[in-house]
Amino acid sequence: MPNTVVVGTQWGDEGKGKVVDLLTANAQLVVRFQGGANAGHTLVVGGKQFICHLIPSGILHSGKKCAIGNGVVVDPEVLLKEMDALGKAGIGIDPDRLTLSEKAHVIMPYHKAIDQAREALKGKDMIGTTGRGIGPCYEDKVGRMGIRAVDLTEPAIFRRKVEVNLKEKNHYLVNYLGAKPFDLETIVAEYLRMAERLKPYIDDLSNDFERIRRDKGNILFEGAQGTHLDVDHGTYPYVTSSNPVSGTACSGAGVGPHELHHILGIVKAYTTRVGAGPFVTELNDATGEYIQQKGREFGATTGRKRRCGWLDLVAVGDAARLNGLDSLAITKLDVLTGLDTLRICVGYELDGQVINRRPASLDKFGRCLPVYRNLPGWKEDISGARDLGKLPVQTRTYLDAIEEVTGVPLSIVSVGAGREETIVLKDPFGC
Numbered sequence: 001m002p003n004t005v006v007v008g009t010q011w012g013d014e015g016k017g018k019v020v021d022l023l024t025a026n027a028q029l030v031v032r033f034q035g036g037a038n039a040g041h042t043l044v045v046g047g048k049q050f051i052c053h054l055i056p057s058g059i060l061h062s063g064k065k066c067a068i069g070n071g072v073v074v075d076p077e078v079l080l081k082e083m084d085a086l087g088k089a090g091i092g093i094d095p096d097r098l099t100l101s102e103k104a105h106v107i108m109p110y111h112k113a114i115d116q117a118r119e120a121l122k123g124k125d126m127i128g129t130t131g132r133g134i135g136p137c138y139e140d141k142v143g144r145m146g147i148r149a150v151d152l153t154e155p156a157i158f159r160r161k162v163e164v165n166l167k168e169k170n171h172y173l174v175n176y177l178g179a180k181p182f183d184l185e186t187i188v189a190e191y192l193r194m195a196e197r198l199k200p201y202i203d204d205l206s207n208d209f210e211r212i213r214r215d216k217g218n219i220l221f222e223g224a225q226g227t228h229l230d231v232d233h234g235t236y237p238y239v240t241s242s243n244p245v246s247g248t249a250c251s252g253a254g255v256g257p258h259e260l261h262h263i264l265g266i267v268k269a270y271t272t273r274v275g276a277g278p279f280v281t282e283l284n285d286a287t288g289e290y291i292q293q294k295g296r297e298f299g300a301t302t303g304r305k306r307r308c309g310w311l312d313l314v315a316v317g318d319a320a321r322l323n324g325l326d327s328l329a330i331t332k333l334d335v336l337t338g339l340d341t342l343r344i345c346v347g348y349e350l351d352g353q354v355i356n357r358r359p360a361s362l363d364k365f366g367r368c369l370p371v372y373r374n375l376p377g378w379k380e381d382i383s384g385a386r387d388l389g390k391l392p393v394q395t396r397t398y399l400d401a402i403e404e405v406t407g408v409p410l411s412i413v414s415v416g417a418g419r420e421e422t423i424v425l426k427d428p429f430g431c
Protein backbone atom coordinates (compact mmCIF):
# COMPACT_ATOMS: atom_id res chain seq x y z
CA MET A 1 0.00 0.00 0.00
CA PRO A 2 2.44 2.69 -1.09
CA ASN A 3 0.48 5.95 -1.06
CA THR A 4 1.69 8.91 -3.14
CA VAL A 5 1.22 12.64 -2.64
CA VAL A 6 1.39 14.87 -5.71
CA VAL A 7 2.30 18.50 -5.04
CA GLY A 8 3.23 21.53 -7.11
CA THR A 9 6.75 22.88 -6.55
CA GLN A 10 6.19 26.29 -8.14
CA TRP A 11 3.26 28.72 -8.29
CA GLY A 12 0.64 26.19 -9.44
CA ASP A 13 -0.24 25.06 -12.96
CA GLU A 14 2.72 22.68 -13.06
CA GLY A 15 0.74 20.06 -14.96
CA LYS A 16 -0.32 18.04 -11.92
CA GLY A 17 -3.51 16.94 -13.71
CA LYS A 18 -1.67 14.90 -16.33
CA VAL A 19 0.56 13.21 -13.72
CA VAL A 20 -2.44 12.45 -11.47
CA ASP A 21 -4.25 10.99 -14.47
CA LEU A 22 -1.23 8.82 -15.24
CA LEU A 23 -0.77 7.58 -11.68
CA THR A 24 -4.46 6.89 -11.15
CA ALA A 25 -3.99 3.70 -13.16
CA ASN A 26 -2.27 2.24 -10.07
CA ALA A 27 -4.41 3.90 -7.39
CA GLN A 28 -7.75 2.83 -5.93
CA LEU A 29 -8.60 6.15 -4.30
CA VAL A 30 -7.74 9.72 -5.39
CA VAL A 31 -8.20 12.42 -2.73
CA ARG A 32 -8.07 16.20 -2.99
CA PHE A 33 -6.91 17.69 0.32
CA GLN A 34 -6.86 21.50 0.01
CA GLY A 35 -7.87 24.44 -2.16
CA GLY A 36 -11.14 24.71 -3.97
CA ALA A 37 -12.55 25.81 -7.29
CA ASN A 38 -9.55 28.13 -7.71
CA ALA A 39 -7.75 25.11 -9.17
CA GLY A 40 -8.55 23.82 -12.61
CA HIS A 41 -7.48 20.88 -14.69
CA THR A 42 -8.41 20.24 -18.28
CA LEU A 43 -9.97 16.88 -18.99
CA VAL A 44 -10.62 15.31 -22.37
CA VAL A 45 -13.57 12.91 -22.46
CA GLY A 46 -14.60 11.34 -25.74
CA GLY A 47 -12.72 14.05 -27.64
CA LYS A 48 -14.57 16.75 -25.71
CA GLN A 49 -12.55 19.04 -23.50
CA PHE A 50 -13.74 20.53 -20.24
CA ILE A 51 -12.26 21.87 -17.07
CA CYS A 52 -12.79 20.38 -13.62
CA HIS A 53 -12.15 22.53 -10.58
CA LEU A 54 -13.14 20.24 -7.73
CA ILE A 55 -13.53 16.64 -8.84
CA PRO A 56 -10.14 14.87 -9.10
CA SER A 57 -9.16 13.92 -12.64
CA GLY A 58 -9.06 10.30 -11.45
CA ILE A 59 -12.82 10.26 -12.08
CA LEU A 60 -12.07 9.51 -15.76
CA HIS A 61 -10.73 6.07 -14.81
CA SER A 62 -13.66 3.72 -14.38
CA GLY A 63 -13.74 1.84 -11.11
CA LYS A 64 -11.60 4.40 -9.27
CA LYS A 65 -12.98 6.19 -6.26
CA CYS A 66 -12.45 9.94 -5.88
CA ALA A 67 -12.85 11.96 -2.72
CA ILE A 68 -12.94 15.60 -1.74
CA GLY A 69 -11.26 15.94 1.63
CA ASN A 70 -12.12 18.09 4.64
CA GLY A 71 -9.29 20.49 3.74
CA VAL A 72 -11.04 21.53 0.53
CA VAL A 73 -13.48 24.44 0.39
CA VAL A 74 -16.39 23.35 -1.77
CA ASP A 75 -18.66 25.44 -3.94
CA PRO A 76 -21.75 23.20 -4.30
CA GLU A 77 -22.83 24.95 -7.48
CA VAL A 78 -19.48 24.24 -9.16
CA LEU A 79 -19.47 20.65 -7.90
CA LEU A 80 -22.96 19.93 -9.26
CA LYS A 81 -22.11 21.53 -12.60
CA GLU A 82 -19.05 19.30 -12.89
CA MET A 83 -21.08 16.22 -11.99
CA ASP A 84 -23.64 17.15 -14.65
CA ALA A 85 -21.01 17.84 -17.32
CA LEU A 86 -19.28 14.53 -16.60
CA GLY A 87 -22.65 12.76 -16.66
CA LYS A 88 -23.42 14.24 -20.09
CA ALA A 89 -20.03 13.00 -21.32
CA GLY A 90 -20.96 9.48 -20.23
CA ILE A 91 -19.05 9.44 -16.91
CA GLY A 92 -21.78 8.53 -14.46
CA ILE A 93 -21.14 9.87 -10.95
CA ASP A 94 -22.64 8.12 -7.96
CA PRO A 95 -21.64 7.73 -4.29
CA ASP A 96 -19.57 4.66 -5.19
CA ARG A 97 -17.36 6.91 -7.29
CA LEU A 98 -17.29 10.12 -5.27
CA THR A 99 -17.31 11.07 -1.59
CA LEU A 100 -17.51 14.61 -0.25
CA SER A 101 -16.12 14.85 3.27
CA GLU A 102 -18.79 15.91 5.73
CA LYS A 103 -16.18 18.17 7.32
CA ALA A 104 -15.34 20.09 4.15
CA HIS A 105 -16.26 23.78 4.37
CA VAL A 106 -18.82 25.20 1.97
CA ILE A 107 -18.31 28.31 -0.15
CA MET A 108 -21.28 30.63 0.26
CA PRO A 109 -22.37 33.40 -2.13
CA TYR A 110 -21.12 36.05 0.31
CA HIS A 111 -17.61 34.53 0.23
CA LYS A 112 -17.40 35.16 -3.50
CA ALA A 113 -18.88 38.64 -3.18
CA ILE A 114 -16.41 39.58 -0.43
CA ASP A 115 -13.45 38.15 -2.40
CA GLN A 116 -14.37 40.17 -5.50
CA ALA A 117 -15.33 43.40 -3.72
CA ARG A 118 -12.12 43.36 -1.65
CA GLU A 119 -9.97 42.92 -4.73
CA ALA A 120 -11.78 45.79 -6.44
CA LEU A 121 -11.23 47.99 -3.40
CA LYS A 122 -7.50 47.17 -3.27
CA GLY A 123 -7.05 48.42 -6.83
CA LYS A 124 -3.39 48.18 -7.88
CA ASP A 125 -2.52 46.35 -4.63
CA MET A 126 -4.84 43.47 -5.43
CA ILE A 127 -3.62 39.88 -4.88
CA GLY A 128 -5.10 38.81 -8.20
CA THR A 129 -7.29 36.10 -6.65
CA THR A 130 -9.49 33.86 -8.76
CA GLY A 131 -12.55 35.52 -7.19
CA ARG A 132 -13.96 32.12 -6.14
CA GLY A 133 -14.38 33.02 -2.47
CA ILE A 134 -11.48 30.85 -1.34
CA GLY A 135 -9.89 33.28 1.14
CA PRO A 136 -13.15 34.38 2.83
CA CYS A 137 -14.27 30.75 3.20
CA TYR A 138 -11.01 29.69 4.88
CA GLU A 139 -11.25 32.80 7.09
CA ASP A 140 -14.65 31.63 8.34
CA LYS A 141 -13.30 28.11 8.90
CA VAL A 142 -10.48 29.39 11.09
CA GLY A 143 -12.83 31.94 12.67
CA ARG A 144 -15.10 29.04 13.68
CA MET A 145 -18.12 30.43 11.91
CA GLY A 146 -17.88 28.38 8.71
CA ILE A 147 -20.57 26.20 7.22
CA ARG A 148 -19.61 22.58 6.58
CA ALA A 149 -20.95 19.96 4.21
CA VAL A 150 -22.55 18.17 7.17
CA ASP A 151 -24.64 21.30 7.82
CA LEU A 152 -26.23 20.82 4.39
CA THR A 153 -27.75 17.61 5.76
CA GLU A 154 -29.32 19.41 8.76
CA PRO A 155 -31.62 22.13 7.35
CA ALA A 156 -32.55 23.81 10.64
CA ILE A 157 -28.93 24.07 11.76
CA PHE A 158 -27.88 25.26 8.30
CA ARG A 159 -30.50 28.00 8.33
CA ARG A 160 -29.50 29.21 11.78
CA LYS A 161 -25.81 29.34 10.84
CA VAL A 162 -26.47 31.29 7.66
CA GLU A 163 -28.68 33.70 9.57
CA VAL A 164 -25.93 34.40 12.13
CA ASN A 165 -23.32 34.77 9.40
CA LEU A 166 -25.43 37.11 7.31
CA LYS A 167 -25.74 39.64 10.12
CA GLU A 168 -21.98 40.16 10.05
CA LYS A 169 -21.42 39.63 6.31
CA ASN A 170 -24.15 41.97 5.16
CA HIS A 171 -22.91 44.71 7.45
CA TYR A 172 -19.36 44.30 6.08
CA LEU A 173 -20.53 44.04 2.46
CA VAL A 174 -22.78 47.08 2.55
CA ASN A 175 -21.01 49.43 4.94
CA TYR A 176 -17.37 48.67 4.23
CA LEU A 177 -17.13 47.14 0.77
CA GLY A 178 -20.02 49.07 -0.78
CA ALA A 179 -21.51 45.86 -2.19
CA LYS A 180 -25.05 44.42 -2.16
CA PRO A 181 -26.43 42.47 0.85
CA PHE A 182 -27.70 38.88 0.62
CA ASP A 183 -31.17 37.62 1.47
CA LEU A 184 -31.38 34.75 3.98
CA GLU A 185 -34.39 32.98 2.44
CA THR A 186 -32.92 33.06 -1.07
CA ILE A 187 -29.65 31.49 0.10
CA VAL A 188 -31.37 28.87 2.25
CA ALA A 189 -33.72 27.83 -0.55
CA GLU A 190 -30.95 27.64 -3.14
CA TYR A 191 -28.52 25.71 -0.90
CA LEU A 192 -31.07 23.26 0.47
CA ARG A 193 -32.11 22.50 -3.10
CA MET A 194 -28.49 21.70 -3.96
CA ALA A 195 -28.11 19.81 -0.67
CA GLU A 196 -30.82 17.35 -1.74
CA ARG A 197 -28.61 16.25 -4.63
CA LEU A 198 -25.36 16.29 -2.66
CA LYS A 199 -26.57 14.47 0.46
CA PRO A 200 -25.84 10.93 -0.81
CA TYR A 201 -22.21 11.91 -1.39
CA ILE A 202 -21.58 13.57 1.97
CA ASP A 203 -19.86 11.07 4.22
CA ASP A 204 -17.02 10.35 6.63
CA LEU A 205 -13.88 9.83 4.48
CA SER A 206 -12.53 7.43 7.10
CA ASN A 207 -14.84 4.80 5.61
CA ASP A 208 -13.02 5.03 2.26
CA PHE A 209 -9.60 4.92 3.95
CA GLU A 210 -10.63 1.88 6.01
CA ARG A 211 -11.72 0.01 2.89
CA ILE A 212 -8.51 0.83 1.00
CA ARG A 213 -6.35 -0.23 3.97
CA ARG A 214 -8.28 -3.50 4.21
CA ASP A 215 -7.87 -4.15 0.47
CA LYS A 216 -4.19 -3.09 0.59
CA GLY A 217 -4.90 -0.53 -2.13
CA ASN A 218 -2.99 2.59 -3.12
CA ILE A 219 -4.10 6.14 -2.37
CA LEU A 220 -3.17 9.13 -4.47
CA PHE A 221 -3.33 12.45 -2.65
CA GLU A 222 -3.82 15.24 -5.19
CA GLY A 223 -2.54 18.67 -4.21
CA ALA A 224 -3.76 21.87 -5.83
CA GLN A 225 -1.89 25.13 -6.50
CA GLY A 226 1.82 25.06 -5.61
CA THR A 227 4.31 25.39 -2.76
CA HIS A 228 5.02 29.06 -3.37
CA LEU A 229 1.30 29.87 -3.13
CA ASP A 230 1.20 28.23 0.33
CA VAL A 231 -0.25 30.60 2.93
CA ASP A 232 2.63 29.81 5.33
CA HIS A 233 5.55 29.08 3.02
CA GLY A 234 4.67 31.02 -0.13
CA THR A 235 5.29 34.56 -1.29
CA TYR A 236 2.94 35.98 1.34
CA PRO A 237 0.60 37.87 0.92
CA TYR A 238 0.56 36.91 -2.79
CA VAL A 239 -0.57 33.40 -1.97
CA THR A 240 -3.71 31.34 -1.75
CA SER A 241 -5.41 30.74 1.62
CA SER A 242 -4.58 27.06 2.06
CA ASN A 243 -1.43 24.96 2.47
CA PRO A 244 -0.55 23.19 -0.78
CA VAL A 245 2.52 21.51 0.83
CA SER A 246 2.56 17.74 1.25
CA GLY A 247 2.00 17.71 5.03
CA THR A 248 -1.51 19.00 4.43
CA ALA A 249 -2.44 15.64 2.91
CA CYS A 250 -2.63 14.42 6.53
CA SER A 251 -4.79 17.17 8.01
CA GLY A 252 -6.76 17.86 4.82
CA ALA A 253 -7.76 14.23 4.25
CA GLY A 254 -7.57 12.69 7.70
CA VAL A 255 -4.63 10.26 7.70
CA GLY A 256 -1.40 10.03 9.69
CA PRO A 257 2.06 10.99 8.36
CA HIS A 258 3.15 7.33 8.21
CA GLU A 259 0.55 6.82 5.48
CA LEU A 260 2.32 9.15 3.05
CA HIS A 261 4.94 6.97 1.41
CA HIS A 262 6.12 8.88 -1.63
CA ILE A 263 6.07 12.65 -2.11
CA LEU A 264 6.17 13.54 -5.79
CA GLY A 265 6.94 17.14 -6.72
CA ILE A 266 5.72 18.39 -10.08
CA VAL A 267 8.11 20.78 -11.80
CA LYS A 268 7.16 22.55 -15.00
CA ALA A 269 10.30 22.84 -17.19
CA TYR A 270 9.96 26.63 -16.91
CA THR A 271 8.14 28.89 -14.43
CA THR A 272 4.69 30.47 -14.64
CA ARG A 273 2.61 32.52 -12.29
CA VAL A 274 -0.89 34.02 -12.42
CA GLY A 275 -1.87 36.91 -10.23
CA ALA A 276 0.41 39.48 -8.66
CA GLY A 277 3.67 39.10 -6.71
CA PRO A 278 7.42 39.14 -7.37
CA PHE A 279 8.78 36.73 -10.01
CA VAL A 280 12.58 36.64 -10.19
CA THR A 281 12.97 34.81 -13.52
CA GLU A 282 10.06 36.49 -15.32
CA LEU A 283 10.64 37.10 -19.03
CA ASN A 284 8.96 40.23 -20.34
CA ASP A 285 10.35 39.67 -23.82
CA ALA A 286 9.94 37.62 -26.98
CA THR A 287 11.16 34.43 -25.22
CA GLY A 288 8.51 34.85 -22.52
CA GLU A 289 5.92 35.37 -25.24
CA TYR A 290 7.17 32.27 -27.09
CA ILE A 291 6.84 30.11 -23.98
CA GLN A 292 3.42 31.59 -23.15
CA GLN A 293 2.08 30.87 -26.64
CA LYS A 294 3.71 27.49 -27.15
CA GLY A 295 2.82 26.30 -23.66
CA ARG A 296 -0.74 27.69 -24.03
CA GLU A 297 -0.26 29.34 -20.67
CA PHE A 298 -3.71 30.65 -19.84
CA GLY A 299 -5.29 30.22 -16.39
CA ALA A 300 -7.70 27.26 -16.43
CA THR A 301 -10.00 29.00 -13.94
CA THR A 302 -9.85 32.65 -14.96
CA GLY A 303 -8.53 32.49 -18.54
CA ARG A 304 -5.84 35.04 -17.60
CA LYS A 305 -2.53 34.95 -19.48
CA ARG A 306 0.08 33.38 -17.22
CA ARG A 307 3.33 35.24 -16.61
CA CYS A 308 6.25 33.12 -17.90
CA GLY A 309 9.94 32.85 -17.08
CA TRP A 310 12.98 30.56 -16.87
CA LEU A 311 13.04 27.59 -14.53
CA ASP A 312 13.72 28.85 -11.01
CA LEU A 313 15.55 26.06 -9.20
CA VAL A 314 15.90 28.07 -6.01
CA ALA A 315 12.10 27.87 -5.79
CA VAL A 316 12.12 24.14 -6.61
CA GLY A 317 14.90 23.55 -4.06
CA ASP A 318 12.83 25.30 -1.40
CA ALA A 319 9.89 23.11 -2.40
CA ALA A 320 12.05 19.99 -2.09
CA ARG A 321 12.77 20.84 1.56
CA LEU A 322 9.29 22.08 2.47
CA ASN A 323 7.56 19.00 1.05
CA GLY A 324 10.21 16.37 1.72
CA LEU A 325 10.22 15.44 -1.96
CA ASP A 326 11.18 11.88 -2.86
CA SER A 327 11.20 12.44 -6.61
CA LEU A 328 10.37 14.96 -9.30
CA ALA A 329 8.10 14.81 -12.35
CA ILE A 330 9.20 17.25 -15.05
CA THR A 331 6.34 18.49 -17.23
CA LYS A 332 6.00 20.41 -20.51
CA LEU A 333 9.64 19.82 -21.45
CA ASP A 334 8.60 19.83 -25.13
CA VAL A 335 7.57 23.50 -24.83
CA LEU A 336 11.26 24.46 -24.61
CA THR A 337 12.10 22.74 -27.92
CA GLY A 338 13.37 25.24 -30.48
CA LEU A 339 15.03 27.72 -28.13
CA ASP A 340 18.77 28.26 -28.80
CA THR A 341 19.87 28.74 -25.22
CA LEU A 342 18.08 27.80 -22.01
CA ARG A 343 18.68 29.35 -18.64
CA ILE A 344 18.13 27.86 -15.21
CA CYS A 345 18.20 29.99 -12.09
CA VAL A 346 20.59 28.42 -9.58
CA GLY A 347 20.76 31.23 -7.00
CA TYR A 348 19.46 34.67 -6.11
CA GLU A 349 21.68 37.71 -5.83
CA LEU A 350 20.49 39.88 -2.97
CA ASP A 351 22.36 43.09 -2.23
CA GLY A 352 25.57 41.71 -3.74
CA GLN A 353 25.39 38.29 -2.01
CA VAL A 354 24.33 35.01 -3.61
CA ILE A 355 21.72 33.07 -1.63
CA ASN A 356 19.98 29.79 -2.42
CA ARG A 357 16.73 30.21 -0.47
CA ARG A 358 13.88 32.61 -1.02
CA PRO A 359 13.87 35.26 1.71
CA ALA A 360 10.61 35.53 3.69
CA SER A 361 10.64 39.31 3.34
CA LEU A 362 8.69 40.25 0.23
CA ASP A 363 10.73 43.41 -0.06
CA LYS A 364 13.98 41.43 -0.12
CA PHE A 365 12.50 38.89 -2.52
CA GLY A 366 11.50 41.74 -4.80
CA ARG A 367 15.14 42.86 -4.88
CA CYS A 368 16.53 39.39 -5.73
CA LEU A 369 18.17 39.03 -9.12
CA PRO A 370 18.50 35.67 -10.84
CA VAL A 371 21.88 33.93 -11.02
CA TYR A 372 21.66 31.92 -14.21
CA ARG A 373 23.44 28.93 -15.63
CA ASN A 374 23.18 28.85 -19.43
CA LEU A 375 22.52 25.53 -21.12
CA PRO A 376 22.29 24.63 -24.81
CA GLY A 377 18.80 24.20 -26.30
CA TRP A 378 17.63 21.50 -28.73
CA LYS A 379 15.66 21.60 -31.98
CA GLU A 380 14.53 17.98 -32.33
CA ASP A 381 10.94 16.90 -31.62
CA ILE A 382 11.15 15.03 -28.28
CA SER A 383 7.50 14.02 -27.96
CA GLY A 384 8.13 10.50 -29.27
CA ALA A 385 10.81 9.65 -26.69
CA ARG A 386 9.84 6.94 -24.21
CA ASP A 387 13.22 6.59 -22.52
CA LEU A 388 15.97 9.03 -21.64
CA GLY A 389 18.32 7.51 -24.23
CA LYS A 390 16.01 8.76 -27.01
CA LEU A 391 16.36 12.38 -25.92
CA PRO A 392 18.91 14.75 -27.50
CA VAL A 393 22.03 15.14 -25.38
CA GLN A 394 21.13 18.79 -24.66
CA THR A 395 17.75 17.71 -23.23
CA ARG A 396 19.46 15.21 -20.97
CA THR A 397 21.91 17.88 -19.85
CA TYR A 398 18.92 20.07 -18.88
CA LEU A 399 17.35 17.22 -16.88
CA ASP A 400 20.68 16.33 -15.22
CA ALA A 401 21.07 19.95 -14.13
CA ILE A 402 17.64 19.87 -12.43
CA GLU A 403 18.62 16.73 -10.51
CA GLU A 404 22.03 18.11 -9.61
CA VAL A 405 20.83 21.51 -8.35
CA THR A 406 17.80 20.23 -6.41
CA GLY A 407 19.39 16.98 -5.20
CA VAL A 408 16.13 15.14 -5.93
CA PRO A 409 15.94 12.26 -8.44
CA LEU A 410 13.58 12.39 -11.41
CA SER A 411 10.87 9.75 -11.68
CA ILE A 412 8.73 11.06 -14.56
CA VAL A 413 9.42 13.28 -17.59
CA SER A 414 6.49 14.52 -19.65
CA VAL A 415 7.30 15.29 -23.28
CA GLY A 416 3.79 16.09 -24.56
CA ALA A 417 0.19 16.55 -23.49
CA GLY A 418 -0.92 12.98 -24.25
CA ARG A 419 -0.96 10.31 -21.54
CA GLU A 420 1.49 8.22 -23.58
CA GLU A 421 3.90 11.10 -24.19
CA THR A 422 5.70 10.32 -20.97
CA ILE A 423 8.98 8.81 -19.84
CA VAL A 424 8.49 6.89 -16.59
CA LEU A 425 11.82 6.28 -14.86
CA LYS A 426 10.35 5.00 -11.62
CA ASP A 427 6.69 4.51 -10.73
CA PRO A 428 6.09 6.24 -7.37
CA PHE A 429 3.69 3.42 -6.44
CA GLY A 430 6.50 0.97 -7.08
CA CYS A 431 4.36 -0.87 -9.68
Ligand code: IMP
Pocket residue numbers: 011012013038039040127128129130131132133134135224225229238239240241274275276
Ligand atom coordinates in the same frame (compact mmCIF):
# COMPACT_ATOMS: atom_id res chain seq x y z
P1 IMP B 1 -7.18 32.59 -4.56
O1 IMP B 1 -6.67 31.21 -4.30
O2 IMP B 1 -8.31 32.65 -5.54
O3 IMP B 1 -7.46 33.35 -3.30
O4 IMP B 1 -5.99 33.41 -5.28
C1 IMP B 1 -4.78 33.74 -4.61
C2 IMP B 1 -3.58 33.61 -5.55
O5 IMP B 1 -3.38 32.25 -5.87
C3 IMP B 1 -3.74 34.34 -6.89
O6 IMP B 1 -2.48 34.82 -7.31
C4 IMP B 1 -4.21 33.25 -7.82
O7 IMP B 1 -3.92 33.54 -9.17
C5 IMP B 1 -3.39 32.07 -7.30
N1 IMP B 1 -4.00 30.79 -7.59
C6 IMP B 1 -5.05 30.21 -6.98
N2 IMP B 1 -5.29 29.00 -7.50
C7 IMP B 1 -4.37 28.80 -8.46
C8 IMP B 1 -4.08 27.70 -9.34
O8 IMP B 1 -4.74 26.65 -9.33
N3 IMP B 1 -3.03 27.89 -10.18
C9 IMP B 1 -2.27 29.01 -10.18
N4 IMP B 1 -2.51 30.05 -9.38
C10 IMP B 1 -3.53 29.95 -8.52
